[in-house]
Amino acid sequence: MEAKERIVxxxxxxxxxxxxxxxxxxxxxxxxxxxxxxxxxxxxxPEVIRHIDDVCGRYYFAGKWEGNPSQIFYDGKFNDIPNTVAGAARAVTRLGVKMFNIHCLGGVEMMSAAKKAAEEEASLRKTPRPLILGVTLLTSLDYQALEELDVAPGWYDRSLKEEMIQRMVRGLALAAQKVGLDGVIASPQEIKLLRQWCQPEFLIVTPGIRPLWAAAGDQKRIDTPSAAIKAGADYLVIGRPITQPPKEIGGPIEAVKKIIEEIEVVV
Structure with a gap:
């Protein structure tokens, strides 16, 4: 995979x-x-997808997709009862996206229903099934946030707090792998551990990516593009450092070129 293909x-x-x-x-x-x-x-x-597909040279004609492969990651983070999420999975598969995500916290039954529905819809339409990614723990959440929700004890020392976060991510990722999802979305801090826990082909899509020249913003568990790729991430989700780069970097194109250069050093 080329460096640029890893950037979402x-x-x-x-x-x-x-x-x-x-x-x-x-x-x-x-x-x-x-x-x-x-x-x-x-x-x-659907309207957004149509416009982005048009920009990327992809279109729907005579009942099938033509042109370039999809470049859309549909970040709907589906999380509901299994039947409802299955319906959403069918709908997003009809849109022909590259990948979409669901919350692992929705449970094994929900994840299984989503995968089955997407497979059935793709088979019916004779199109590739989108990659299905499980959301483990949002990168905006740290241990303090879990304490505030009263789902984690406040008396743990630092090492135990880190261990608990890792256990949560591990359990969610292994459940996603067991039901046949294609990968997970996880913070940079969990990449190396996920590579130990999961099969080599299991994808790791990593948000919370901030080059050294970019502000952290509201992300808590972050790392640089090169560090994330070196640790084993397959795709990097990057927003504001590209879409709203610092003035000294230039515009979005200059920002993404700098990130590509950083990735190319380690791949």
Whole structure:
């Protein structure tokens, strides 16, 4: 996999116009675009996908997809009863996306239902099934956040706190692997451990990526692009460092080129 193919740009914007503007600039330099809840809710997922597909040279004709492969990561983070998530999985498979995600905390039955529904829909339409990724623990959550939710004891020392986070991520990842999901979304801190726990072909998609020249923002468990790839990540989800880079870096294209250079050093 080329360095640029590992980069997933998070289009965390409110309008199709802004998403298209970024996609037009960046699609030659990256592997995928993540459309998340803000854009899905404000503009509608299918409409956003149609516009991004058009930019990337992909279209639906005579009942099948033509042109380039999909570059869409549908970040819907489905989490509901199994029947509801199965319906959502069918719907997003019909949209022909590259990958989508579901919360591992929804349980084994829910994850299994999503995979089965996506497989059935893909088979019916004679199209590739999207990659299905399990969300383990959001990168905005640290141990203190779990304490505030009263799901973790406050008296643990630091080493035990780190161990508990790791146990949670391990359990969720192994459950996702067992039901046949293609991979998980996990923070940079868990990559090496996931590579030990899971099969080599099990994908690791990592948000919380911040080059040294970028601000951390609201992410808690972060690392640099080169460190994440070196640890074993397959894809890196990167938003603001690319879409809103510091002035001294330049624009989005300059930012993504710097990240590609950083990745190429370690692959």
């Amino acid at each position: 740009v998070a289009l965390d914007v409110a309008t199709i116009e802004k998403a298209k503007e970024l996609a037009i600039q960046l699609h030659p330099y990256v592997g995928a675009f993540k459309i998340g809840l803000e854009l899905i809710t404000s503009e509608g997922g």
